Amino acid sequence: MQPTPEFDPGMLAKSLLRRSRQGAVATLMAGNGDPYCSLVNLASHPDGSPILLISRLAIHTKNILADSRVSLMLDERAPGDPLEGARIMLSGCAEVAEEGDLELVRRRYLAAHPSAEDFVSFKDFSFFRIIPTGTHLVAGFGRIVDLKPERFLTDLAGAADLLEAEAGAVEHMNADHRDTMNLYATKLLGAAEGDWRCTGCDPEGMDMQSGQAVLRLAFPERVTNGTELRKMLVRLAGEARAKT
Secondary structure (H helix, E strand, O other), rough: OOEEOOOOHHHHHHHHHOOOEEEEEEEOOOOOOEEEEEEOOOEOOOOOOEEEEOOOOHHHHHHHHHHHEEEEEEEEEOOOOHHOOOEEEEEEEEEEEEHHHHHHHHHHHHHOHHHHHHHOOOOOOOEEEEEEEEEEOOOOOOEEEEHHHHHOOOOOOOHHHHHHHHHHHHHHHHHOOOOHHHHHHHHHHOOOOOEEEEEEEEEEEEEEEEEEEEEEOOOOOOOOOOHHHHHHHHHHHHHHHHHH
């Protein structure tokens, strides 16, 4: 299926990955290979791949350690019939977060799930990252598409400076620009007013959260460093204020 101005499957899959905070993860039972499904909380890596914080005492974690193949179901949680909303089934392998990536995945996960601070240091809990091999998108009648990872993940090539600046940018926006965050949400994304805060930035956009509500503010152009990010946020703030 080819994208249209009204329907871009890659963009929709990206948005669902960024906005989802819970999902159903399916694993294979260690020993007999029977399917096993469980509810998990998740956040997203800067490239969009899902981050999990799971206990090694849980059955799904034991299954992953025996066979890393998983699938993850995410949906829009739209009101009414849930089958009328968009959803994706992502396939891939769940891997223990690498030591060099641990600070980043921990920060992004806790930004999405602050209450996890209470148990993130427990010895039996570990961060895992699902490395996707593909996804199946269902977005309504005639809108069913299989996508390869390059269609729904964000390319981080050349964006090392941005990733280094991200933590400071998130802290700055939340400490000094909550009014601007509210403008982004209400004027650019059509959301209700709330206690909107930034949970992460990447080359293609910014993630925002207020309570259980999550938004994705897509950038009109790719940014790869802190200076470009600042200019983009100032530009979007100007566009938001122009709508008041």
